[in-house]
Amino acid sequence: MNRSDTAGEAVHRTPVLIVGGSLVGLSMSLFLGRHGVPHTLVERHAGTSVHPRGRGNNVRTMELFRTAGVDRRIEQAASVLAGNHGILQTPGLAGDEGEWLFREIDPGGGLARFSPAGWCLCSQNDLEPVLLRSARELGGDLRFGTEMMSFDQDPDGVTARVKSRETGEHSTVRADYLVAADGPRSPVREQLGIGRNGPGDLFHNVSVTFTSRDLAGVVGDRRFIVCYLTSPEADGALLPVDNRERWVFHAPWHPEHGETIEEFTDERCAAHIRRAVGVPDLDVTITGRAAWHAAERVAERYADGRVFLAGDAAHEMSPTGAFGSNTGIQDAHNLAWKLAAVLGGWAAPALLGTYDAERRPVAEATGARASSRSVEHSHPGYTPADGATGAAGRKGGILNVALGYRYPGGAVLGADTAAPVVPDALALTGEPGTRAPHLWLERAGTRVSTLDLYERSLVLLSSCDSPWQTAAAEVSADLGVPIDAYGLGDGPGADLTPDPGTDWAAAHGVSPDGTVLIRPDGFVAWRHEIHSTDPAKTLREAITALFPPP
DSSP states (O other): OEEEOTTSOEEEEEEEEEEOOSHHHHHHHHHHHHTTOOEEEEESSSSSOOSOOOOEEOHHHHHHHHHTTOHHHHHHHTGGGTTOOOEEEESOSSSSOOEEEESOSSGGGGGGGTOSOOOEEOOHHHHHHHHHHHHHHTTOEEEETEEEEEEEEETTEEEEEEEETTTOOEEEEEEEEEEEOOOTTOHHHHHHTOOEEEEEEEEEEEEEEEEOSSHHHHHTTOOOSEEEEOOTTSOEEEEESSSSSEEEEEEEEOGGGTOOGGGOOHHHHHHHHHHHHTOTTOOOEEEEEEEEEEEEEEESOSEETTEEEOGGGTEEOOSTTSHHHHHHHHHHHHHHHHHHHHHTTSSOGGGGHHHHHHHHHHHHHHHHHHHHHHHHTTOTTOOOOTTOOSHHHHTTTTHHHHTOOOOSSSSOSSOOTTSOSSOSSOOOSSOTTSBOOOOEEEETTEEEEGGGGOSSSEEEEEETTOHHHHHHHHHHHHHTOOEEEEEESSSTTOSBEEOTTOOHHHHTTOOTTOEEEEOTTSBEEEEEOSOOSSHHHHHHHHHHHHSOOO
């Protein structure tokens, strides 16, 4: 919507302004679109990423994309790497030396017990166009080649000045809220004066894209996600792009020793790759290079008034484990439903304060695990501080970090505030503050996961023909809070029928007379483990405590 301000200039008005159109900004647009929240995104670059990076999408991220209806598109875009698994560490690829740090992401298929989704290798340059297309189909106003020049906020909203980089034309955007997904050097964060905590820079690499027709023959049937090449003469990390002739190589870079990016000439990069692979005459054609910096930092706060930080603007972490982009996408999902609730009028703005309370501790814990895994994997270029080991990274593997993180505080009731944000072992048993358990169900003849139920409203689960369902309808009408209530069982009154042998109540830690309240992001907000003599009163008190009325 465009209106004129007092000076006569057209003012574009939007509920949410997103600054930054990379993975996190595009995900924010997608998630807001799924909630029906009008928004505008501005991105200074003319198009999406052209560099194959940031490609490890973990199971939690793929759950979110599944709920948003884009998982099949992403899997199609990622099909060329569908057969790549595991991480190899070796002095060279010419022989059979080396060891697999792990061979399979999901050995034995055990992940299916916890999730309807799985990991997906989809490079940023392939994933971003999918998100862009899907967000625009949902009505998102996405403006590439548009740069935010400045912004100011007041108690009622945010006023931003933006410029078209093609025409030079300036315009004004007035938004209720601003989401800064503008990267690790975030101008928005800098203007707000928000500092960052953490160890800081960890190491530096130059990401080199190249083609080689013969390298596929050297690699053979070793379909790895990444191969850490550990030759003392030329270490680095090799990543396949198409398993045929397109590759990426991460070479160590030491600016702290005075080394400049200009020193990484085509000739130097090609020679380094040949030495690292162990084939002196390997055909190598350099097609591009980009410097990147691994760091562990987390913003001191994720919000200032009506402005919120997400993704790299809020946190940086080591790339080992691909935690950074996944954490950022999950930031966006957490914030999107809360913005939708506040803008939709069923929750007070105080709900937005829980974004920082929930997501910042997750970033701190995940960033520490990512750094530990860099030690464990001996990531090229990383020289850890004295005494650092990979023990923390090995603790419980990767699934507890990707899927098992929890919110001890925030928009939850009854969470164990003393429990670690990232547990040592994966346990999804319906505790408040944890991602709700995955169970397979039949709904009107269609097989669905419980996780497919959670997106646009609160969801109350109880046994079929339970008084909790009537209570939910009453409380929803009285408070104006959207609640979808489902009765589970195998009787004629059931809305959802679990697979044979599945006890939905036990899986969620309640008795058959109890109930569980799930948030739109699939996290357990509250549960009542036993029968209530007044279900409506009990539920009303919980909803009011969780989501104070506007």
